[in-house]
Amino acid sequence: MAVQISPSILSADFARLADEAARVENVADWLHVDVMDYHFVPNLTLGLPVVESLLKTTATPVDCHLMIHDPDRWAPDYAEAGAASVTIHAEAAKAAVRTLRAIRAAGARAGLALNPATAVEGYEDLLPEIDMMLVMTVEPGFGGQRFLDIVLPKLARARALIDKHGGEVWLQVDGGVSAETIERCAEAGADVFVAGNAVYGADDPARAVQELRALAERATPPRW
Ligand SMILES: O=C(CO)[C@@H](O)[C@H](O)COP(=O)(O)O
Numbered sequence: 216m217a218v219q220i221s222p223s224i225l226s227a228d229f230a231r232l233a234d235e236a237a238r239v240e241n242v243a244d245w246l247h248v249d250v251m252d253y254h255f256v257p258n259l260t261l262g263l264p265v266v267e268s269l270l271k272t273t274a275t276p277v278d279c280h281l282m283i284h285d286p287d288r289w290a291p292d293y294a295e296a297g298a299a300s301v302t303i304h305a306e307a308a309k310a311a312v313r314t315l316r317a318i319r320a321a322g323a324r325a326g327l328a329l330n331p332a333t334a335v336e337g338y339e340d341l342l343p344e345i346d347m348m349l350v351m352t353v354e355p356g357f358g359g360q361r362f363l364d365i366v367l368p369k370l371a372r373a374r375a376l377i378d379k380h381g382g383e384v385w386l387q388v389d390g391g392v393s394a395e396t397i398e399r400c401a402e403a404g405a406d407v408f409v410a411g412n413a414v415y416g417a418d419d420p421a422r423a424v425q426e427l428r429a430l431a432e433r434a435t436p437p438r439w
């Protein structure tokens with residue numbers, strides 16, 4: 216699978232979201248939208264009404280990362296609104312299979328996110344239910360945090376499980392991904408790279424996306 220870059224608007228200017236999305240249009244593969252609710256994580260960002268408005272202003276597929284207490288209640292709504300990918304947290308979902316199926320039924324790709332301390336092995340049975348696994352490389356809640364390299368062995372184990380399963384499950388990495396860390400993520404098997412600060416903290420976000428993509432492509436090991 217080709218390298219995909221998903222800039223996180225968490226590091227963008229929330230008062231100018233349409234303009235910020237336009238800065239990476241035609242360069243980024245996705246626009247990563249971090250939904251936080253002050254309950255699952257100690258931060259608050261935006262919700263469905265803002266995502267609905269954003270979807271009207273950008274042609275880039277929207278990748279919603281739900282860091283919310285009750286994803287079973289809300290995730291299908293994001294898919295129905297038109298988000299192309301909706302990711303729920305394993306630690307928050309109480310009915311993960313039902314919710315992942317509802318996301319797919321609404322026409323979106325279904326993602327399952329794991330916090331740094333959550334073992335991937337517990338979720339092997341869910342691989343047929345998902346289109347993407349998200350391995351967090353920071354504790355969720357804030358942009359601009361330091362990359363947790365202790366998560367890299369888990370990322371590699373996730374890649375091995377996905378390859379063993381044989382399906383088309385993408386492996387996303389999120390948190391502290393930058394020019395300094397992206398190659399290690401690619402070497403460990405990630406193929407979708409979220410980057411907030413490294414893109415929207417740069418003078419030229421589009422160029423930052425291109426540079427990250429080139430680094431990840433160079434470091435991606437041949438798999439077939
Ligand atoms: O989900 C999250 C944080 O919880 C991320 O998507 C961050 O927004 C990534 O930002 P950087 O670590 O790349 O600055």
Ligand SMILES: [Fe+2]
Nearest residue numbers: 249280389409
């Ligand atoms: Fe995220």
